[in-house]
Amino acid sequence: MKLFITGIGTEIGKTVCSAVLVQYFKADYWKPVQSGDLHYTDSHKLEAWTDSTKCYPETCRLKLAASPHQSARAENVQINLDDFQLPETDRPLIVEGAGGLMVPLSDNSFMIDLIEKLNLPAGLVVRDYLGCINHSLLSIMALRQRNIKLEYLILNGSFPEDTERVICGFIGKETKIIRIPEVESTDKKYIKAAAKQLTITKL
Known part of the structure; x- marks a missing residue:
């Protein structure tokens, strides 16, 4: 099992969700791009x-806490999709993106391009x-347009029934x-507790 974790914003x-999933699936972890907070990265x-x-x-490890394309420009470097290669592992792997699907890595490549690559x-x-309904449906549409499989819709925390129904009805x-x-x-104690309480269902 290999999975790219992205978000609606x-x-x-x-x-936090990546940590819970790493704990649940007993997975390895990879963050391809880290922008800022190099002293305490994801x-x-x-x-x-x-x-x-x-x-x-x-x-890519970038000093400025900003969009990757801006952080890279500040350091006079170019983020190239060809530089990214999946780590080799026999274990499950959780890959965590930066921001949402249309976060730019350069002026002409985006996080969704990295998932596709x-x-x-x-x-x-x-x-x-x-606004989460709008952002969720647009994100689902973008993945669908690129023929990227949406393996999991990850609901983080509680939702009003009307909100959850519309979002889940769109997948x-x-x-x-x-x-x-x-x-x-x-804290490790709370991450482990959340992993034990995690549920996976189908429509």
């Missing part, structure tokens, strides 16, 4: 939050906020739904 819990967090996780080195199915993280029957409970704290 920024700061919706992709890293890989560092996964190592702290989960049991015996192997984290593969980032392909790596030839991975996607797990789309959704969190409840005003295909091949997509499974993962429900991750609200994680009280980014």
Whole structure:
């Protein structure tokens, strides 16, 4: 099992959800692009939050906490899709993107292009906020347009019934739904508890 974790936006819990999934699937972890926070990267967090996780080195490590294309430009480097190669592992692998599908890696390549290049199915993280239905449906449409399989719709936290019904009603029957409970704290104890409470269902 190899899965690319993306989201409907920024700061919706992709890293926490990735940690819960790493714990649940007993998976390795890879963050292809890290923009900013090099002193405490998402890989560092996964190592702290989960049991015996192997984290593969980032392909791009950028100092500025901004969109990858802006961070790369600030360092006078170019992000090239050909530079990215999946780590070789016999274990399950969780790959975590930066931001949403249309986050630019350069002026003419986007996160969705990286998913396509790596030839991975996607797990789309959704969190409840005003506008999440619109962002969710647009993200699902973008994946569908590129023929990228949406393996999992990942519902992070609780949702109003009307919101969940519309979002879940838009996915295909091949997509499974993962429900991750609200994680009280980014502590290994709470990540492990969330992994135990995680549920996977189909429509």
